Amino acid sequence: MPVNLVAPDPASLLPVAGVRLGIASAGIKKPGRRDITLIELAAGSRVAGVFTRNRFCAAPVTVCKQHLGHVDQNDGDIRALVINTGNANAGTGEEGLARARRTCEAVAALFGGKAENVLPFSTGVILEPLPIDKILPALPAAQADLAPDHWHDAAHAIMTTDIVAKGASRQIQLGGKTVAVTGIAKGSGMIHPNMATMLGFVATDAAIAPALMQRMVKEVADVSFNCVTVDGDTSTNDSFILIATGQAGNAEIADANGADYAVLKTALGEVAIQLAQAMARDGEGATKFMTIAVEGGRDRAECKQIAYAIARSPLVKTAFFASDPNLGRILAAIGYAGVIDLDVNALKVWLGDVLVAENGGRAASYTEAQGAAVMKEAEITVRVALDRGEACATVWTCDFSYDYVKINAEYRT
Amino acid sequence: MPVNLVAPDPASLLPVAGVRLGIASAGIKKPGRRDITLIELAAGSRVAGVFTRNRFCAAPVTVCKQHLGHVDQNDGDIRALVINTGNANAGTGEEGLARARRTCEAVAALFGGKAENVLPFSTGVILEPLPIDKILPALPAAQADLAPDHWHDAAHAIMTTDIVAKGASRQIQLGGKTVAVTGIAKGSGMIHPNMATMLGFVATDAAIAPALMQRMVKEVADVSFNCVTVDGDTSTNDSFILIATGQAGNAEIADANGADYAVLKTALGEVAIQLAQAMARDGEGATKFMTIAVEGGRDRAECKQIAYAIARSPLVKTAFFASDPNLGRILAAIGYAGVIDLDVNALKVWLGDVLVAENGGRAASYTEAQGAAVMKEAEITVRVALDRGEACATVWTCDFSYDYVKINAEYRT
Numbered sequence: 066m067p068v069n070l071v072a073p074d075p076a077s078l079l080p081v082a083g084v085r086l087g088i089a090s091a092g093i094k095k096p097g098r099r100d101i102t103l104i105e106l107a108a109g110s111r112v113a114g115v116f117t118r119n120r121f122c123a124a125p126v127t128v129c130k131q132h133l134g135h136v137d138q139n140d141g142d143i144r145a146l147v148i149n150t151g152n153a154n155a156g157t158g159e160e161g162l163a164r165a166r167r168t169c170e171a172v173a174a175l176f177g178g179k180a181e182n183v184l185p186f187s188t189g190v191i192l193e194p195l196p197i198d199k200i201l202p203a204l205p206a207a208q209a210d211l212a213p214d215h216w217h218d219a220a221h222a223i224m225t226t227d228i229v230a231k232g233a234s235r236q237i238q239l240g241g242k243t244v245a246v247t248g249i250a251k252g253s254g255m256i257h258p259n260m261a262t263m264l265g266f267v268a269t270d271a272a273i274a275p276a277l278m279q280r281m282v283k284e285v286a287d288v289s290f291n292c293v294t295v296d297g298d299t300s301t302n303d304s305f306i307l308i309a310t311g312q313a314g315n316a317e318i319a320d321a322n323g324a325d326y327a328v329l330k331t332a333l334g335e336v337a338i339q340l341a342q343a344m345a346r347d348g349e350g351a352t353k354f355m356t357i358a359v360e361g362g363r364d365r366a367e368c369k370q371i372a373y374a375i376a377r378s379p380l381v382k383t384a385f386f387a388s389d390p391n392l393g394r395i396l397a398a399i400g401y402a403g404v405i406d407l408d409v410n411a412l413k414v415w416l417g418d419v420l421v422a423e424n425g426g427r428a429a430s431y432t433e434a435q436g437a438a439v440m441k442e443a444e445i446t447v448r449v450a451l452d453r454g455e456a457c458a459t460v461w462t463c464d465f466s467y468d469y470v471k472i473n474a475e476y477r478t
Numbered sequence: 479m480p481v482n483l484v485a486p487d488p489a490s491l492l493p494v495a496g497v498r499l500g501i502a503s504a505g506i507k508k509p510g511r512r513d514i515t516l517i518e519l520a521a522g523s524r525v526a527g528v529f530t531r532n533r534f535c536a537a538p539v540t541v542c543k544q545h546l547g548h549v550d551q552n553d554g555d556i557r558a559l560v561i562n563t564g565n566a567n568a569g570t571g572e573e574g575l576a577r578a579r580r581t582c583e584a585v586a587a588l589f590g591g592k593a594e595n596v597l598p599f600s601t602g603v604i605l606e607p608l609p610i611d612k613i614l615p616a617l618p619a620a621q622a623d624l625a626p627d628h629w630h631d632a633a634h635a636i637m638t639t640d641i642v643a644k645g646a647s648r649q650i651q652l653g654g655k656t657v658a659v660t661g662i663a664k665g666s667g668m669i670h671p672n673m674a675t676m677l678g679f680v681a682t683d684a685a686i687a688p689a690l691m692q693r694m695v696k697e698v699a700d701v702s703f704n705c706v707t708v709d710g711d712t713s714t715n716d717s718f719i720l721i722a723t724g725q726a727g728n729a730e731i732a733d734a735n736g737a738d739y740a741v742l743k744t745a746l747g748e749v750a751i752q753l754a755q756a757m758a759r760d761g762e763g764a765t766k767f768m769t770i771a772v773e774g775g776r777d778r779a780e781c782k783q784i785a786y787a788i789a790r791s792p793l794v795k796t797a798f799f800a801s802d803p804n805l806g807r808i809l810a811a812i813g814y815a816g817v818i819d820l821d822v823n824a825l826k827v828w829l830g831d832v833l834v835a836e837n838g839g840r841a842a843s844y845t846e847a848q849g850a851a852v853m854k855e856a857e858i859t860v861r862v863a864l865d866r867g868e869a870c871a872t873v874w875t876c877d878f879s880y881d882y883v884k885i886n887a888e889y890r891t
Contacts, residue, residue, distance in 0.1 A: 120820045121813030121838075156809050158823075158839040191806025192840050301810050379792070379882070387887035393604025396569050397714050400534030407533045410571075425534075426571040427605050469792070470880050474800035 070346055073232040075217035079245040082270040083107030083310025086219040087210035091203035093196055094151030094189065099222040101200065103172065103207040104146040104266065110310040112136070112143040112184070113278035115286045117303040123155035124165040124195075125185040126302060132169070135181040144182040146306065147172045147204070148223050148264065150251075154187040154195040155301035164195040171201045175208050186264055188225055188251065188302055220249040223264055227251055228347050233339035235332040239315040239325050244271045246332045250290075250340035252303075263344060265290055265305040267336055271329050272311035273318040280321060282307040284330060289337030292369075293345045293461045294376050307333070345461040350468030353385050356446040360457040361412075367404050368451070368458035374402035375447060375460075382465030385445065390436025392421050395447060407451070415448040416440070483759055486645040488630035492658040495683040496520035496723025499632040500623035504616035506609055507564030507602065512635045514613065516585065516620040517559040517679065523723040525549070525556040525597070526691035528699045530716040536568035537578040537608075538598040539715060545582070548594040557595040559719065560585045560617070561677065563638050563664075567600040567608040568714035577608040584614045588621050599677055601638055601664065601715055633662040636677055640664050641760050646752035648745040652728040652738050657684045659745045663703075663753035665716075676757060678703055678718040680749055684742050685724035686731040693734060695720040697743060702750030705782075706758045706874045707789050720746070758874040763881030766798050769859040773870040774825075780817045781864070781871035787815035788860060788873075795878030798858065803849025805834050808860060820864070828861040829853070 089101040106112070114133060116126045136143060147168055154161045169183035176182070187195065220230035234247040252263030273281065286305050311317070318325045346354045357376045362368035375381055378398040384391035392414070400409060414422040417439035421431050439445060502514040519525070527546060529539045549556060560581060567574050582596035589595070600608065633643035647660040665676030686694065699718050724730070731738045759767045770789045775781035788794055791811040797804035805827070813822060827835040830852035834844050852858060 117814075119810060119813035120815075120817070120822050121809045153806070156806060156835070156839040158837055161839070191810065192835075301806075301813060383883050383887045386883065389887070393566070393569055393714075396534045397532060397604065400532035400714060401530075402533075404533070409533050422569070424571055426569045426574070465883060467880050467883050470796050470799065470878060470883060474796045474802070 070229045072229040073217065073220065077234055078216040078220070078232045079234040079236060079247050080213035080216070081245045081247050081268045081310065082312035083110055084268045084308065085211040085213050086215035087207040087212070088215065088218045088222045089203040089207035089210060091149065091199045093149060093199055098151070099218070100150045101203045101207050102148040102219045102222045103204070103211065104148075104219070105176070105211050106142070106144055106146075106308060107310050107312060108142060108144070110142055110144075110308055111273065111275050111278050112306060112308050113282040114304055114306045115282055117301060119301045121156055121301045123153055123187060123302040124157055124161035125154055125187045126304060127162060128165045128169065129184045129186070129304060132181050132184055141179065141182050143184055144176055144178050145172050146184045146186065146266070148186040149189075149200055150223060150225055151189040152187055152193055152195050153189045153191045153302050156192040157194060161195060164197050167197055168195070168200055171204055175204060184306070186302070186304055188223070188264055191301060216247055216249060223249065223251040225251060226349060229343075231340050231343040231347070233336045235335055237328055237332045239271055239313065239318075239328060242313050242315040244269060244313045244315060244329070244332075246336050248336040248340050250344060252344045263290060263303050263305075265337065265340055266308070267306070267333055268308035268310065269329065269333065270310045270313040271318065272313065272315050273309045273329065277318065277321055277326065278307060278309065281330060281333065285333045285337050288334050289341040292459060293341045294373060342461050345463050348463035350466040350471070351463030352466055353464040354444045355385060355462050355464065356444070356459060357449075357462065358446060358457065358459045359449045359451065361451040361454060362456040362458070363454035365456045365458050368456050369460065370404060371399055371402040371449060371451070372458050372460035374398045376462035379465055382462070385440070385464040386466045388437070388440040390416060390421070390433065390440050392416070392427065392436070396422060399449060408453070411452045413450045413452070417442070417446060483642045485642040486630065486633065490647055491629040491633070491645045492647040492649060492660050493626035493629070494658045494660050494681045494723065495725035496523055497681045497721065498624040498626050499628035500620040500625070501628065501631045501635045502616040502620035502623060504562065504612045506562060506612055511564070512631070513563045514616045514620050515561040515632045515635045516617070516624065517561075517632070518589070518624050519555070519557050519559075519721060520723050520725060521555060521557070523555055523557075523721055524686065524688050524691050525719060525721050526695040527717055527719040528695055530714060532714045534569060534714045536566055536600060536715040537570055537574035538567055538600045539717060540575060541578045541582065542597045542599070542717060545594050545597055554592065554595050556597055557589055557591050558585050559597045559599065559679070561599040561636050562613055563636060564602040565600055565606055565608050566602045566604045566715050569605040570607060574608060577610050580610055581608070581613055584617055588617060597719070599715070599717055601636070601677055604714060629660055629662060636662065636664040638664060639762060642756070644753050644756040644760070646749045648749055650741055650745045652684055652726065652731075652741060655726050655728040657682060657726045657728060657742070657745075659749050661749040661753050663757060665757045676703060676716050676718075678750065678753055679721065680719070680746055681721035681723065682742065682746065683723045683726040684731065685726065685728050686722045686742065690731065690734055690739065691720060691722065694743060694746065698746045698750050701747050702754040705872060706754040707786060755874050758876050761876035763879040763884065764876030765879055766877040767857045768798060768875050768877065769857070769872060770862075770875065771859060771870065771872045772862045772864065774864040774867060775869040775871070776867035778869045778871050781869050782873065783817060784812055784815040784862060784864070785871050785873040787811045788862075789875035792878055795875070798853070798877040799879045801850070801853040803829060803834070803846065803853050805829075805840060805849070809835060812862060821866070824865045826863045826865070830855065830859060
């Protein structure tokens with residue numbers, strides 16, 4: 066059973082002025098399943114995104130990048146996002162691009178805009194043609210469903226193998242104005258940074274200068290979605306989109322070193338971290354939620370390298386599934402992480418609050434009973450202190466169970 | 479059930495002049511289990527090795543490197559190897575080093591040599607003290623058991639979670655002399671290049687100059703043990719040792735560009751490849767043996783990078799376990815392998831003999847029935863043609879099953 070899997074309270078997801086969401090059922094994979102989500106943005110909204118680095122990036126990712134580029138060329142704002150589940154439109158060649166664009170055109174026609182004002186997103190099976198014959202007829206119903214308080218429905222409609230919907234909100238004050246931040250995300254398998262079968266959408270009604278949007282989305286992704294792994298696989302479709310509608314009435318944030326930028330970044334980061342952690346908790350087959358915190362490194366990169374080596378190791382993950390405090394597997398993962406001149410005699414490892422390793426081996430004070438007690442918990446932190454600098458990094462993941470194999474052996478059937 | 483797991487015919491493992499092997503039971507992990515192997519080498523034997531790059535390298539690896547270094551300082555030849563299962567002597571600090579050296583001293587005392595003439599190897603659980611109180615008393619029995627035809631017994635005695643013993647032999651002619659090459663190996667989980675809970679020992683009676691030994695062992699490892707992965711984890715103890723006793727009577731091989739060097743390298747490579755493939759076939763929980771062949775790359779490194787991305791992907795491995803021709807997962811792995819400027823529209827992918835992907839998507843001629851037919855086989859080749867150069871690389875691996883999780887969740891219990 067997954068751990069501490071709690072769907073967001075629908076009432077906790079705050080509306081964001083300038084954003085409306087509508088859901089419909091196109092029957093892409095299963096008849097009657099709500100698989101189309103439309104997000105409508107008010108004029109003047111700013112949008113920025115970070116996308117998968119997979120060379121086999123999906124058609125909608127290519128189209129998103131093109132349309133976000135058009136914004137800079139004064140082709141108009143992004144006015145709508147359209148998301149389908151059940152089909153990833155990846156590995157579909159020129160025809161896939163044409164179908165993604167055709168979907169944008171159909172959405173634009175509903176709004177009276179151009180295809181370039183629409184961003185498309187797809188998630189699901191790879192290599193199958195996108196069934197636009199099902200998608201296009203469903204779009205008017207999604208439009209008719211548009212409402213500011215449909216965040217929770219949208220969080221449900223973008224799910225694939227997710228067990229629970231993922232959403233989070235914060236409310237902050239910027240220059241005396243109340244600002245909302247709300248986000249939703251999907252993704253549980255094929256999750257790894259840079260970024261994996263995950264879709265994340267975080268919107269705020271704060272006003273922020275267009276020039277700062279790309280920086281903000283990258284900075285937020287780096288502390289959230291790029292810190293989570295389920296199986297190390299990176300998908301063809303991952304996208305994280307930041308929306309700022311500017312309707313809160315705050316003075317436009319134009320200085321990346323100012324207090325308002327920091328306050329907004331913190332709120333966006335909290336929402337994105339909550340969504341990213343929810344993905345690890347909902348990792349395919351997960352029974353445990355693991356936080357890997359590495360500190361005392363020379364730079365963030367080497368801390369992340371070690372954290373990911375632990376978080377990705379199938380041997381570590383199966384040991385956690387078995388509630389087995391198999392320290393050797395953690396130490397081995399630290400050792401092969403690829404930090405060339407690492408002094409293994411100088412580092413310390415804690416399992417929960419228990420010091421388990423130091424001086425190149427098991428800590429003298431450590432007892433197996435202590436380790437076993439920590440391993441019984443549903444949420445476990447592994448902390449590694451490298452003692453060679455000031456940098457740190459944290460990565461979230463889950464354990465590796467029979468059900469991971471089962472889910473992924475049966476996914477297409 | 480594992481695939482095509484065939485233990486070597488004991489009669490097929492040829493004696494190597496100058497090498498004797500003896501087995502004993504020290505009861506390290508289980509009473510009565512044969513867990514100590516002694517390999518005695520004739521005077522004048524040359525020995526070289528490659529070892530794990532894990533920063534948490536085990537005490538015996540450190541001692542091996544020191545003792546091989548002593549050879550160059552005229553401290554005498556390596557005259558014996560001692561191998562124990564049931565305990566890896568890793569993460570054991572200074573005391574671990576002392577116990578590895580104490581084991582070497584005890585072996586040296588039996589032979590009338592120095593500790594520096596002995597190489598120690600350990601495999602098993604990490605972080606537990608090496609039980610020399612059990613090992614040392616068992617050494618005389620291992621010595622008493624020494625015989626040239628005990629290769630098969632030794633192959634059994636070095637097993638841990640292996641299901642079958644792994645051994646291979648070749649006979650070649652060098653300058654009119656008959657030369658034997660025989661090797662044994664162990665390892666099924668935690669296997670990844672550079673090199674993972676695997677021990678490999680390949681011996682020949684050929685004469686080869688000491689200066690060429692290190693080059694030869696590296697070249698052989700690069701086409702064999704460094705081309706296999708089970709779970710991507712790299713162990714603390716991996717060692718591959720090449721022994722050349724020089725007793726075959728051939729003219730000493732002194733030219734790395736000469737024909738004799740090439741002939742010997744081919745035979746050593748064939749034995750090492752057979753051992754490496756046997757490890758993938760015997761991968762923990764394996765039901766399928768997979769060969770990932772990447773060709774048409776700019777260099778071997780990028781071919782290996784793509785082959786390993788496919789071979790390590792849990793999503794690809796669970797799809798093979800399910801006999802599901804899920805091409806999308808293979809393409810996604812190629813895409814995230816990290817070859818930055820890869821043109822995914824130029825590459826082709828075959829499953830067995832079936833062209834499954836080209837032009838950035840599914841091949842027009844491909845049918846699901848073709849893919850399903852290939853996936854029913856126990857041994858499957860995935861071939862990727864990059865169409866951007868002349869280099870190639872091949873990697874062997876196995877699928878990812880319920881039993882992998884089971885074996886690794888229960889290993890210590």
